[in-house]
Amino acid sequence: MHGDCPRATYSGLFNDGKPSSLHPLREAASINHRPTAASASESAVTSALPSRASRLAAALAQLAIACLYRVPGFTRRVASCPVCGGKPDRLEFNAQYSPLDRCGECGHVYSRKTPKDLILHLMYRDLEYWRSDKVHQGISRIEYGPQWKEFLDARIGSLKSAGALMDVPERYFEIGCSEGILLRELANLGHEALGCECNRPTAEAGMKKLGVDIRIGLFENIPLPRAHYDVVASFHTIEHMPDLKSTFAKIADILKPDGLALVEVPTGPEEYANSDHVHFFSVGSLKRLMENHFEQGEVIGNQYMSAGGVTIGSLYGIGRHPIASPGVSVECGSTGGGLKCTASGTCSSPQTMPSATAISTQPCQTTPKSPT
Ligand SMILES: [Zn+2]
Incomplete structure (x- = not known):
């Protein structure tokens, strides 16, 4: 999840303060990219x-x-x-x-x-x-x-x-x-x-x-x-x-x-x-x-x-x-730490949920917000 970094960084073998490679190796490992119909071919x-x-x-x-x-x-x-x-x-x-x-x-x-x-x-x-x-x-x-x-x-x-x-x-x-x-x-x-x-x-x-x-x-x-x-x-x-x-x-x-x-x-x-x-x-x-x-x-x-x-x-x-982890804080109706609250605004947020990797389909907690 990164973009048009204005300069290359150096990456590679660990060393003691000098660039390990004389060639820029800026990585493009992106996280949040999504497709569009206009994606480059x-x-x-x-x-x-x-x-x-x-x-x-x-x-x-x-x-x-x-x-x-x-x-x-x-x-x-x-x-x-x-x-x-x-x-x-x-x-x-x-x-x-x-x-x-x-x-x-x-x-x-x-x-x-x-x-x-x-x-x-x-x-x-x-x-x-x-x-x-x-x-x-x-x-x-x-x-x-x-x-x-x-x-x-x-x-x-x-x-x-x-x-x-x-x-x-x-x-x-x-x-x-x-x-x-x-x-x-x-x-x-x-x-x-x-x-x-x-x-x-x-x-x-x-x-x-x-x-x-x-x-x-x-x-x-x-x-x-x-x-x-x-x-x-x-x-x-x-x-x-x-x-x-x-x-x-x-x-x-x-x-x-x-x-x-x-x-x-x-x-x-x-x-x-x-x-x-x-x-x-x-x-x-x-x-x-x-x-x-x-x-x-x-x-x-x-x-x-x-x-x-x-x-x-x-x-x-x-x-x-x-x-x-003791737990992951997840905003109501949102995702985090592999968990997803499906309550969509019906609970007070954020809530601490047990750490897990599967996406939960459960509301993040049981106490609904008071009607306003
Ligand atoms: Zn700090």
Whole structure:
């Protein structure tokens, strides 16, 4: 669930502060993409530049998103830190769609408004998103081939460095798997690999061209078996996800008790211009997030200083031994943590529901709102 990031990030093997790869490897693992009738055709993927029609469609979508952010009901207000619950101590940045606040306790920077479904649909709607993300990396075709080598070397290197890639067959789940090239590589190595992707055109193209299995939709809404996976991985995706608490409760829920999570996020103030990101992690806030949900939480920096003296790069969060969530807060009539309240405004919200991965068809609680 991410979009036209204005610069490439570096991703790959963990190191001690220098970019591990001299080539930008910005990942396109999108979460909340949806199809539209006007989705770019697959042939658009192979073109070096977006068509005039694509550019116009993107500009119109951006304008619509900006308008919707100003209309009540299309976003959610975030009053406290999504990592630690602390209060904001200052306005950090006025981003394109929403102000960004900084948490006074853990330093996490987050969007004051997070998008609901319609905005997410507009943000992540077509295959052009994939194309624009991969073209920086010299990748113009989804088909398995040499163009993926450097990208996959970085991904596989990250998994190995985190201790997440074993010689014995394991079960992997990737959140925001985009076209699914990593799933294909893991399967080639003898593992069982499944991913989710909400950009339907991208997921469908990947399933067709790579022969991988991708669940289309939002991670939080996809039924998955509990305590099933050895590894849950996500590269440049969680910074797009509005509800970190529900997301990580579900990650912990689907992992085996000795399972491992690996997430990579971009970092650095220049990321503030990325209008589809709603989280901007520091080492401290990512570590706190991992420690909230895992017995062992660790953060490894892949940061470096640019020629202009700006810290850029990415952070890897590693969590080992998931902690069972005490519950997931779900707004009435909404979804979260794999649960769905079907009461549609008849109960006081939000409610804390037991952590589970199957979507519940039950109302989120039994006490109806008083008639007004
Ligand atoms: Zn905080």
